[in-house]
Structures are given as C-alpha cells and as structure tokens.
Amino acid sequence: MYVAQNYSYAMLRPLQAAIREQGGEVCWFIEGNEADPSYIKADEVLLTSIEAVKAWRPDAVFVPGNVVPSFIPGIKVGVFHGFNSGKRARNGHFQIRGCFDLYCTQGPNTTERFEQLAAEHGYFRIAQTGWPALDPLFSPIIDNPYKAADDERPTILMCSTFSRNLTCAPVLYDKIKALAATGKWRWLIQFHPKMDPATVEQYKQLQNENLQFVETDNVLPLLQAADVMLCDTSSILLMFLLQRKPVVTFRNQIPSGHLLNVTDVEQVESALEQALQHPAALMTEIEQYCQELHPYMDGNSSLRVLDAANQILTDGRAGLKSKPLNLLRQFKMRKKLGYWKL
The missing domain is CATH 3.40.50 (Rossmann fold)
Incomplete structure (x- = not known):
C-alpha cells in the first residue's frame, strides 16, 4: 500500500x-x-x-x-x-x-x-x-461518533476544497455562523487537509452544541451521519451523492441537474431547506448520475x-x-x- x-x-x-x-x-x-x-x-x-x-x-x-x-x-x-x-x-x-x-x-x-x-x-x-x-x-457504521441518536434535527455536513479560487469556506463563514446560531440544524464541518490554517481556526471557534468541527483521516462516518451536504467543487461531494443524498453546492464549476447549485450567499439557506425535502426531480437526477459515476452499492x-x-x-x-x-x-x-x- x-x-x-x-x-x-x-x-x-x-x-x-x-x-x-x-x-x-x-x-x-x-x-x-x-x-x-x-x-x-x-x-x-x-x-x-x-x-x-x-x-x-x-x-x-x-x-x-x-x-x-x-x-x-x-x-x-x-x-x-x-x-x-x-x-x-x-x-x-x-x-x-x-x-x-x-x-x-x-x-x-x-x-x-x-x-x-x-x-x-x-x-x-x-x-x-x-x-x-x-x-x-455501503455498510452501516456501528456506533458512528458523528450521529446523535437523541437529536432529531437534520444534520448538515459542510465540506470544502482548499483552492483559493474554488473554496467556499471563507465566503460562507458569516452565513454558517448565523445559521449555526439558530439551532434549527446540526452542523458537521470538515475541510481538505490542505485548507488555509487561518480558515480552519475560524471555523473551530464556531464550535458549540449546534456545530462540530472534525479533523479525520476517514470521512465515511461523516458522510453516513449527515442528511445533506454543503460543498463547492470538492470531489467528496460525489461520495456523498452515492448515498442518494442531496448536495447543495456554492459556485460549483460544473453545475448540473444532480446538484442544487447557488451563486449567492443568501441563497444557501433556502437551498438547504429544499434539499432536505428530497424533491423527486432532483432524486431522479442523482440516481441517473450515480449509475454513471459508480454503479456499485454492494x-x-x-x-x-x-x-x-x-x-x-x-x-x-x-x-x-x-x-x-x-x-x-x-x-x-x-x-x-x-x-x-x-
């Protein structure tokens, strides 16, 4: 290896x-x-x-x-x-x-x-x-540390690439801070290991009962624990989609029907609310895309x-x-x- x-x-x-x-x-x-x-x-x-x-x-x-x-x-x-x-x-x-x-x-x-x-x-x-x-x-993780059995709120996983031209993390910081403060969703935050340390520290400071910042070499438990992902262009969003779960992207370079892509910070909250409803047309697009990307679920x-x-x-x-x-x-x-x- x-x-x-x-x-x-x-x-x-x-x-x-x-x-x-x-x-x-x-x-x-x-x-x-x-x-x-x-x-x-x-x-x-x-x-x-x-x-x-x-x-x-x-x-x-x-x-x-x-x-x-x-x-x-x-x-x-x-x-x-x-x-x-x-x-x-x-x-x-x-x-x-x-x-x-x-x-x-x-x-x-x-x-x-x-x-x-x-x-x-x-x-x-x-x-x-x-x-x-x-x-x-494609196998449930027993005792997943990122699931909260006694918390019925939807869980949003935010991931971001490190590239300065593509990352959503600095641009969305204030919005994530405000959304986390409302307490209506539970947030998990995980960034690419090469993310700017200053940005990482900013998000770490947001941690409270509504938001957890995670540093790990294994993202699969995070993917299983979340209901919806918020991302940019990071390829981790594709792994999340394969669970047949929706992804909201911010200024994705190749917006497509299998993603809910937004270009304005103020569109993020409504897009996440839409994703949590699993609209039928979106889920059909996701299924078709997954069959081309990685058809195996065994x-x-x-x-x-x-x-x-x-x-x-x-x-x-x-x-x-x-x-x-x-x-x-x-x-x-x-x-x-x-x-x-x-």
Whole structure:
C-alpha cells in the first residue's frame, strides 16, 4: 500500500481487509512527509525504506495517487484518490504518467475515457471495479461518533476544497455562523487537509452544541451521519451523492441537474431547506448520475480490484507495450526518496 497523504489510509484499508481475508499479506510504505506514520495501526506493517520494500518483494503495489516509482517490485495498480470532479479544464484524473500496469476505474464515466487511453498508449490495462475506498460506505457504521441518536434535527455536513479560487469556506463563514446560531440544524464541518490554517481556526471557534468541527483521516462516518451536504467543487461531494443524498453546492464549476447549485450567499439557506425535502426531480437526477459515476452499492469493489490485479499477475504483460522510461520523473522520485541504487 503506497501512501502519500493521510486520506490514503482509509482509502486502502478496505483493500487490505480483502487481501487478508484471502490469506494474503500487506505492508505499507509512506512517500514523503505529508502522511503521518502514527496512523499505522498496531496490526499493520510499515516498511520504512525502499530497501525494505525491495527486500519484501510485493506482487502488487496499490496506489491512490498519480505516480509510483518503477524501481520497486510488483505490478503497479492505480486505484485513484478521488473521483473526477472536473475542477480543471486539464483534469489530472485522466493524465497518463507512464507508471501503471493497471487502472481500476470507478464507473462508466471514467471507464470509457480510460479504455480510449489504453488503446492509444498500449502499455496498461483497464478494469471497471468500483472504488475500494467506498466499500464501508455501503455498510452501516456501528456506533458512528458523528450521529446523535437523541437529536432529531437534520444534520448538515459542510465540506470544502482548499483552492483559493474554488473554496467556499471563507465566503460562507458569516452565513454558517448565523445559521449555526439558530439551532434549527446540526452542523458537521470538515475541510481538505490542505485548507488555509487561518480558515480552519475560524471555523473551530464556531464550535458549540449546534456545530462540530472534525479533523479525520476517514470521512465515511461523516458522510453516513449527515442528511445533506454543503460543498463547492470538492470531489467528496460525489461520495456523498452515492448515498442518494442531496448536495447543495456554492459556485460549483460544473453545475448540473444532480446538484442544487447557488451563486449567492443568501441563497444557501433556502437551498438547504429544499434539499432536505428530497424533491423527486432532483432524486431522479442523482440516481441517473450515480449509475454513471459508480454503479456499485454492494461493498465488493475491493474484491473486484483484487480479481483484476490477480488476473494481470497470471497473464503478465503479454500483449502490452513496454512502459515509457520516464527518466526525469524517476530521477525526481529517486531524489525525493533518497534512493540511488539500481
């Protein structure tokens, strides 16, 4: 399990559980200093150097990111760190960097494009599996810490990306403060880990019996606990939608029928009230969108990823071209990881 960010732990643990259930072994490796090693659990094994990874000789390396070194053993499997949220015209979700043998796609709206790219490049395979990170989303979390059984108020989850041009958090601060003060809803607030610390501190100061600020490496309990989400362009809104729950977005870059998008601060409250009513037309749009995004609700995406990885281990790279050398990228990764051996 190749980790570069704290959110990668929760994304890969369902896959780890599936591997262990099949009698396999799992080790973890952390690239760089943005992922906290303290998130490694007592029953998990952390390899702390490239030498240790090479000595362990993994059959497969699962990566919720864009790049992985070619100089470690094993087939390289891309499992993505999120959905294609369309934040940028040149979307990184579909950028091919020459690192992977297999991409495990989430649903038809990513599979089609990746199959085109596979035919164009010729050195990787595609399998539509669903996203392993979501497997626990479709099973109720026992004793969810963010649910309040004795509180019948609707729960609003506010999430936001960190990009200054896209984040709703600073713009909506005064409105959230005012809405939380009314007490008619219960608020959960969770931001991207790269959010401006000043903005984070502002929202932390709002905490009271109506509002809780949450810092976590696992957002799934939050998604299950909320009735409606308030967001901007963060891909976390797509995970929330897959529960067939409405999302209100503020100045979303690609407003669509499956979202209740607003552009003015004063529209936020009425949009949230509308979302809580689950209007039929909106729910139909959400269902149609989810079928394209991630049609699986069985919690078995990890098993499909393992089947696809095992298939390429069995078949090898027969019929595939050689991956590009990527000399500059591999040099940069060697420098970052401090590893210069062959």
